[in-house]
Amino acid sequence: VDGHKVAFGFLCGRDYETKHYVAKADTDQFIREREASRERALAHCDSRRTIPVLGLVHALQGVEELPLWKYFFSLLGIPTKDSESLKHAVSVGKKESGAEFCAPLTAFHGHVRQLSQSCDALFLPVYLEKKDPGRQDRIRKYCYYTQFDASLASAMLDKLEKKPQIISPVFKDRSNSRLVKEALYKALATIYGDLIEKETLFSAWDKAQAFFERYQNELKASWVPPSKDSIAVALLGRPYTVLPASMNKGIPAIFQKLGVPVS
Secondary structure: OOOOOOOOOOOOOOOOOOOOOOOOOOOOHHHHHHHHHHHHHOOOOOOOOOOOOEEEOOOOHHHHHHHHHHHHHHHHOOOEEEOOOOOOHHHHHHHHHOOOOOHHHHHHHHHHHHHHOOOOEEEOOEEEEEEEOOEEEEEEEOOOOHHHHHHHHHHHHOOOOOOOEEEOOEEEEOOOHHHHHHHHHHHHHHHHOOOOOHHHHHHHHHHHHHHHHHHHHHHHHOOOOOOOOOOOEOOOOOHHHHOOOOOOOOHHHHHHHOOOOEO
16 A cells, blocks of 8 residues: 555554564453353253254354254254364355355355265254344344355355255244244255154244243353453454354454453
């Protein structure tokens, strides 16, 4: 820019002329605390029937709602496998997306690609909008790009010799429980129709919703405000950019190295 070499994307304080590297710290303390809460909540999940394995993508809305879906499908006896362990989702996704997208959507392609190799079907719900609780006049729209992520995934998987089936319930309004249940039953019936009764699915959704609310309340309760003359940090942002180590750019570690608690 104007004859000067400009750096972007480095850790704070680094530039092209910086010769040393920042020491790597424990970046996952608050992530492990969240995972511990989730594992305690999911301790009673049990999926033992020999039926098609359903892949749960740990990207976009799936980062926040993975416990909800794991619990829901465990109640139905549907075995699941998630992609949470994938460490280089963005680099994998760049090879598969075929176009330039934001990092979260690129990572989504990477997670889908990984699960496609080991799952019989992929669960890729379509989120359109959700009304704020207690405010029927306000409708929150989900990101435009994420609204058609299932279509992008389908186009990518068409290139594979063996393509897993895609289950994509369309949730026009997540706040309408009846519509959500109907959409889930219709979508899951394409593969699991002989195994799931409508009443069973409806009941499982109610229980999963109650479970997820308890789980979120537990996370909220883990936040301890700083005492006088001390500092604590709450990370605000979309879960799929704040939580995965491949997306948060080590920001939690910067605070933790300074002895500042992060939630």
